[in-house]
Amino acid sequence: MSLLAIISDTHLPRGSRALPAECVERLRAADLILHAGDLATAGVLADLRAIGPPVEAVYGNVDDFEVRAQLPAARLVEAGAARIAMVHDAGPAGGRLARLRRRFAGADAVVFGHSHIPLHERDRATGFQIFNPGSPTDRRRQPTHTMGQARIGEDGAVNFELIDLG
Numbered sequence: 001m002s003l004l005a006i007i008s009d010t011h012l013p014r015g016s017r018a019l020p021a022e023c024v025e026r027l028r029a030a031d032l033i034l035h036a037g038d039l040a041t042a043g044v045l046a047d048l049r050a051i052g053p054p055v056e057a058v059y060g061n062v063d064d065f066e067v068r069a070q071l072p073a074a075r076l077v078e079a080g081a082a083r084i085a086m087v088h089d090a091g092p093a094g095g096r097l098a099r100l101r102r103r104f105a106g107a108d109a110v111v112f113g114h115s116h117i118p119l120h121e122r123d124r125a126t127g128f129q130i131f132n133p134g135s136p137t138d139r140r141r142q143p144t145h146t147m148g149q150a151r152i153g154e155d156g157a158v159n160f161e162l163i164d165l166g
Contacts, residue, residue, distance in 0.1 A: 001152060001153055002031045002079050002080040002152040003029065003032075003149060005026050005027045005029070005030035005148075005149055006035075006111055006133045006147060006148035006149060007019075007027070007033070007034070007035050007036070007133055008036035008133050009060070009116050009134075009135035010035070010039055010040070010136060010137050010138070011040055011137060013040070013041070013043075013044065014040075014137075014138075017138070019136055020136055020145060023147050024051065026147065026163065027052075027053070028051050028052050032054055032055075032077075032079055033055045033056070034055075034084070034086060035048060035056075036057070036086055036087070036088055036111050036113035036133070037057070037058045037060025037113050038060030038061065038062045038088065038113060039060070039067055041066065042066035044067075045067060045071070056075065056086065057071050057086070058072055058074060060089070060113060061114070073088070080156065081153075081154065081156030082156045083107045084107060084108065084109050084110070084158065085100075085104035085107035085110040085111070086110070087100075087110065087112050088113050089114040090110065090114065090130065090132070096121075097121050097123055097128070098123075108127070108128065108129070110129075110130045110131070111132075111133070113132060116134055116139065116140045117142060118133060118142070119132040120132075131160045133148030133162065133163075134146035134147070134148075134162070136165055144164050145165040146165060147163045147165060148161065
């Protein structure tokens with residue numbers, strides 16, 4: 001079994017804002033970190049990589065040139081027996097699940113960000129899932145800061161969980 005820590009929309013550095021201690025602990029304990037864009041600077045990406053586990057990320061709309069030079073806009077990550085696609089902006093809410101299923105036909109799930117609104121949807125017929133972890137640092141209109149994690153079973157089953165960081 002693999003454990004993935006999932007974050008997005010950290011928008012760092014900004015004033016005294018930092019990743020919450022619980023978030024950093026969960027990142028450190030993971031086998032793989034996924035960041036769905038809007039880190040902001042290459043320094044933030046370097047700091048994230050320094051936590052320990054490997055980092056897979058995509059760039060978002062606020063990321064600077066250095067981040068965009070290091071990261072793709074979309075990617076497919078193999079995590080154990082699962083294939084997880086990543087993109088920052090998944091587009092309008094209407095039809096999102098079906099649209100992402102078509103775009104990433106070979107994936108078991110898609111992780112995305114941009115809205116800062118946590119979301120987990122599953123296509124009951126195919127098992128395909130989409131997941132937005134919200135933001136651990138910029139909750140906007142959400143009641144709490146959030147992140148996600150996923151456990152990947154030996155059979156490739158992806159089990160997402162939203163983590164409330166307070």
